[in-house]
Amino acid sequence: MSEWLMAHPEVRTIRVAASDLNGQPRGKRIPTRFAGKVESEGTRFPISALNLDIWGEDIEDSPLVFEAGDPDGVLRPTERGFVPMPWLEAPTALLPLWMFHEDGRAFDGDPRHALARVMNRYRALGLTPVVATELEFYMIDDSSTRLRVPPSPRSGKRRPGADTLALRALDAFDTFFTDLYDACEAMDIPADTAISEAGLGQFEINLVHQADALKAADDTWLFKMLVRGLARKHGFAASFMAKPYDDYAGNGMHTHFSILDAQGDNIFDDGGPRGSDALRHAVAGCLRAIPGSTLLFAPHGNSYDRLVPGAHAPTSICWAYENRTAAVRVPGGASAARRIEHRVAGGDINPYLMLAGVLGAALLGLEDKAEPPDPITGNAYELDLPQMPGSWAAATDAFERCPDIRRIFAPGLIRNLLLTKRQEQRFYTELSHEERIELYLDTV
Known part of the structure; x- marks a missing residue:
């Protein structure tokens, strides 16, 4: 034992x-x-x-x-x-x-092995991705047919609206967050900052950057399991589904990554704010793969309710410096920490497949020395830009056709995922709105 x-x-x-x-x-x-x-x-x-x-x-x-x-x-x-x-x-x-x-x-159809395959390719080149995930979720009272924010254990009152970066929103559920951080410590999940977000009862917790993408995916998988289970222990639901409320922002799961060489230096760092050639190549790989990878970032029927213009989720295939309307963002800060933020994925993803898709695409960009279009400025929603697939079926077709997907994933996994998503799409059309919410609320 x-x-x-x-x-x-x-x-x-x-x-x-x-x-x-x-x-x-x-x-x-x-x-x-x-x-x-x-x-x-x-x-x-x-x-x-x-x-x-x-x-x-x-x-x-x-x-x-x-x-x-x-x-x-x-x-x-x-x-x-x-x-x-x-x-x-x-x-x-x-x-x-x-x-x-x-x-x-x-077994090639195991999503954890899919990510391990990508990591083996990085390792063969002497490269190590450093990865962090940011997870958004809603706390929800689902005891009736109408979803609501749970009452605060401290006051017994329900928040009347969203309250971005509000300490009082965090303090209202301090017992839950204290238990959550204690549990993360016990489970070796590196939970960092918690904030209240733009939705009613919505919060975000960041997991710390680490030079082990498999552990980062494990942590994300376990964290989602923990949050959902602990919320039920506290008498309410926690949901990572992409869009539980029509009138509030969806749940995203943004990924930050840089790449270290064999000497431990960040290959995206050129000493300045723009980043290196390697950063541009990785950005180009990510952008090129977005149409085919959208099924990994938006894997469920409800996912596409989040990917609409003006809803704090990207819809255009573009990149930018310090611009949260872009699909791929290069944050500011010290050049030694230069990194890419991939902003497409919803909270309802499989973290192994999502990270394999993001890091695999970046690696293809490096291998091909791909060049991205010019970075955008301004509001991406108002620009004439290539668009991501707009429906579950379109994303599934794009995944099947994409040559980059075939370079990242084993044929058996691609086949299995296509069969799965097409079966789900057939059954999903038969569900009412309420049944669709019930399907995803506790599962994804």
Whole structure:
């Protein structure tokens, strides 16, 4: 048994889980006395379990199910090891897993392996991405059919409207945020600044930059799980769905990254405010891949309600310095910290696929020495610029056609994701507005 479990004898059961293509944890509950076997030998469940739709149903005509005989994969622990699950009443630990074939090969349809493939390509070039994510979410009272901000535990009152960067909005839920930061510390999630955002009951928490993109994705995946679970423990919902309210801004998930060379120097830094040739090449790669990558950044039907002009989410394919209307932004600050902010993704993403798409596209730009168009100035919503795919179906078609996507992802993952999204689109059309909100509120 692991040292962590030996140091936590109060933990009587564990969960073991891997991420499916929608970022949903799929796994098992196991008594702690059998944990040692899972750590040393792994566990097994069907390969197709990592390729279910958002309802948890098999994908029709999937080659992973009847055609292949629905075989098992071997799930092995990631480098993370055990982490506590503070949102549950009984002391419990989670062991994150990823999937392999019987012969030890990585299962290409596992989204964590997709990101690892991209990181291996960076490593072969002596490069290391330094990554941070910013996560927006809404606190919601969903006890009735009308979604509302929860009442403050301190005052019992509901905030009447949005209140950007308001300390009183944070203080109103201080007990929740104190528990959240304590839980992040226990789970080794590097949670940094929290702010209130532009929506009713909307908040953002930034995770610290780190030179391990796989851990950054793990942290993001675990953080979303933690926030949703802890909110329920406090008596309300927390949602990362892209657009829970028609009249308020959606939830984004912005990604900041720089790239270090073998000597540990930032290749985007040229000593000045404009950045290096490498920065421009990476920007160009990101812009070129946006049409094909939109499905990764906006993977659900509700995602496209966020991507509309003037709603604090980008719609044009462009870049800029210090301009939050652009899809790709180069922030100011010290030149040694020069970085790219990719602003397209919603809060409802799978962090492994999203980061693989962003960092993979940047790497292609570096490899191809691609050149971007001129950076824009002013309001991107008012300029005549190329537009991102405007619908779920259009984004799915663009993903299928995109040559850069085929350079980033394994063919099996591309096939599986296309089958998944087209099945979800068929069923989604049959749902009412209320059913669509209920579908995504707690899941994504």
